[in-house]
Amino acid sequence: MGLLATFNITENLTLGRFIWSVLALIITPFIYRIVYSLYFDPLARFPGPWYTSSFSSFIALISVRKQEPEFIHSLVKKYGSTLPIRISPTTLFFPRPSALKDIYWTPSLNHKTKLYGTGALGPPHLFSTIEAESHKQLRRALSNAPWTIGQLKKKWESRFDTLVTLFIHKMNEHAAADRTICISDKVAQFAADVMSMISFGEPFGCVANQRDEKRILENWRQGLPFFGFIARCRFFRDQVMNVGFLASWFLPTFDQAYGMGWLMGEADRQVTERERQNAEKEFEGMPDFMQQYVHFFFYHYCLDARYQDNTTLTPLQKRAHVTLLIQAGADTTATALGSILRFIASNPSSLHLAHAEIEKADQAGLLSTPIQYEETRQHLPYMVACIREGLRLNPPAPNLFGRVVPEGGKVIDGVFVPGGTEVTTHAFTTQRDVGLYGEDAEEFKPERWLKSEEVMLEYEASQFTFGMGPRVCLGKDIAIMEMYKLLPEIIRRFDIEIEAKGSYIVSGGVAYNEGFLGKFHARKTG
Numbered sequence: 001m002g003l004l005a006t007f008n009i010t011e012n013l014t015l016g017r018f019i020w021s022v023l024a025l026i027i028t029p030f031i032y033r034i035v036y037s038l039y040f041d042p043l044a045r046f047p048g049p050w051y052t053s054s055f056s057s058f059i060a061l062i063s064v065r066k067q068e069p070e071f072i073h074s075l076v077k078k079y080g081s082t083l084p085i086r087i088s089p090t091t092l093f094f095p096r097p098s099a100l101k102d103i104y105w106t107p108s109l110n111h112k113t114k115l116y117g118t119g120a121l122g123p124p125h126l127f128s129t130i131e132a133e134s135h136k137q138l139r140r141a142l143s144n145a146p147w148t149i150g151q152l153k154k155k156w157e158s159r160f161d162t163l164v165t166l167f168i169h170k171m172n173e174h175a176a177a178d179r180t181i182c183i184s185d186k187v188a189q190f191a192a193d194v195m196s197m198i199s200f201g202e203p204f205g206c207v208a209n210q211r212d213e214k215r216i217l218e219n220w221r222q223g224l225p226f227f228g229f230i231a232r233c234r235f236f237r238d239q240v241m242n243v244g245f246l247a248s249w250f251l252p253t254f255d256q257a258y259g260m261g262w263l264m265g266e267a268d269r270q271v272t273e274r275e276r277q278n279a280e281k282e283f284e285g286m287p288d289f290m291q292q293y294v295h296f297f298f299y300h301y302c303l304d305a306r307y308q309d310n311t312t313l314t315p316l317q318k319r320a321h322v323t324l325l326i327q328a329g330a331d332t333t334a335t336a337l338g339s340i341l342r343f344i345a346s347n348p349s350s351l352h353l354a355h356a357e358i359e360k361a362d363q364a365g366l367l368s369t370p371i372q373y374e375e376t377r378q379h380l381p382y383m384v385a386c387i388r389e390g391l392r393l394n395p396p397a398p399n400l401f402g403r404v405v406p407e408g409g410k411v412i413d414g415v416f417v418p419g420g421t422e423v424t425t426h427a428f429t430t431q432r433d434v435g436l437y438g439e440d441a442e443e444f445k446p447e448r449w450l451k452s453e454e455v456m457l458e459y460e461a462s463q464f465t466f467g468m469g470p471r472v473c474l475g476k477d478i479a480i481m482e483m484y485k486l487l488p489e490i491i492r493r494f495d496i497e498i499e500a501k502g503s504y505i506v507s508g509g510v511a512y513n514e515g516f517l518g519k520f521h522a523r524k525t526g
């Protein structure tokens with residue numbers, strides 16, 4: 001009171017003036033931000049709505065509302081695809097496939113944006129390594145595991161077979177009981193088992209027990225809106241998540257009984273136990289990402305990954321990478337399996353052609369039980385086209401995979417972009433480009449992949465489903481192997497009666513399928 005009286009403020013300060021003053025204090029920075037973003041910022045000349053150009057929170061909220069792909073696609077329809085669109089104060093979105101190579105293959109653009117550095121995926125690993133050179137060194141160190149298709153066929157395919165056989169057996173049980181099942185969940189459980197088998201040697205048991213063990217998938221999906229929000233909202237990411245106790249309040253912890261926290265704890269237990277066993281005697285268990293024993297030779301993968309100077313990963317890095325494989329490879333491949341199956345099953349002509357192709361190959365004795373990767377590749381071209389078309393339309397990881405433009409700027413897709421700008425694109429949009437795929441770009445038409453070798457190669461070079469360049473998906477061949485084996489086997493064994501098509505949902509830049517319900521009916525096979 002004394003201070004107010006000194007300045008004689010109370011005499012003039014009515015309640016109305018007080019409220020206006022407070023409002024002005026709150027609104028002025030917003031107005032300043034909008035005016036600066038739209039007229040003075042180096043990115044002001046690029047098209048985009050005033051609200052996304054001025055506030056990063058807008059795209060963050062769109063992501064939380066699970067509308068990001070549709071929103072971005074609507075911006076492209078409104079602003080066209082010739083110029084990049086400003087989707088946040090610092091981010092330009094490039095809609096055309098022709099931008100992909102410029103962004104993801106240019107070495108000087110290999111520095112990731114802070115979208116990756118939220119900590120929401122646990123301790124730092126390959127995927128969340130932002131700086132280009134550190135990423136290169138780490139990726140080289142981890143390259144000793146069997147990531148490529150040749151290695152996978154030799155070392156892993158027989159183990160995939162065991163899981164495919166179990167999956168078909170379980171679906172036969174559902175078919176015999178005339179049970180309605182959530183087909184998208186069933187294939188998701190298969191993908192989670194594959195990834196746990198690769199990470200820990202043994203599957204979680206989702207297929208055997210017909211449930212989401214340790215609620216891994218459910219918990220992962222529940223975390224996606226938050227993951228998407230903090231990655232996009234600059235204030236939350238840079239200010240709130242930098243406060244130690246707040247960050248730990250939001251993020252999973254090792255001691256949780258289920259979900260991502262349990263997974264982190266399990267990675268810790270498994271790595272610790274394996275290192276203890278190795279110190280006592282040679283490993284005799286099933287091969288996994290941690291290590292493998294083949295014909296008198298030990299292959300230590302993650303456990304003995306080495307940098308060029310021969311140092312190994314830190315204990316935390318080893319655990320983080322075992323966790324990463326499940327985070328990166330379970331629900332992504334699950335989405336691919338669910339979406340492709342739904343596309344085929346709900347398009348009578350595609351289903352008919354896929355059945356006919358498999359039956360013909362079967363009758364010619366070209367297919368084993370279960371189908372081998374190489375058999376699908378060589379003898380089931382229509383099935384392969386369905387897989388490619390499904391991935392094109394429903395990419396499982398449609399995130400804003402941003403890169404930072406280096407000092408001095410860069411020309412991207414014919415447009416000069418100033419240094420420091422975050423640039424990105426989006427598989428959902430580039431893979432619906434009318435310029436490349438034609439007016440029917442949004443329709444499921446596997447035939448488009450079979451027009452000619454030249455067209456197929458042109459489309460293939462424009463796919464962003466698995467990323468591209470030095471940071472391309474490390475597990476791409478694992479995911480492809482799962483699709484080439486499980487999907488034709490399901491089509492071969494069952495007729496699918498759809499009860500609800502469900503939907504492809506994108507949350508926090510990651511997609512999953514919800515509510516694809518139906519019945520499997522066993523088919524007579526030769």
Ligand code: HEM
Binds near residue numbers: 139395401473475
């Ligand atoms: C259909 C399934 C999958 C899709 C759509 C997918 C998609 C992607 C994409 C788009 C990226 C690159 C992101 C970027 O540019 O930052 C990526 C990276 C990665 N993926 Fe996958 N992925 C799939 C399956 C898998 C599987 C099965 C694994 C595990 C073996 C895996 C492990 C990884 C890893 C470790 C990275 C980080 C690579 C790096 O930064 O060097 N992914 N994935």
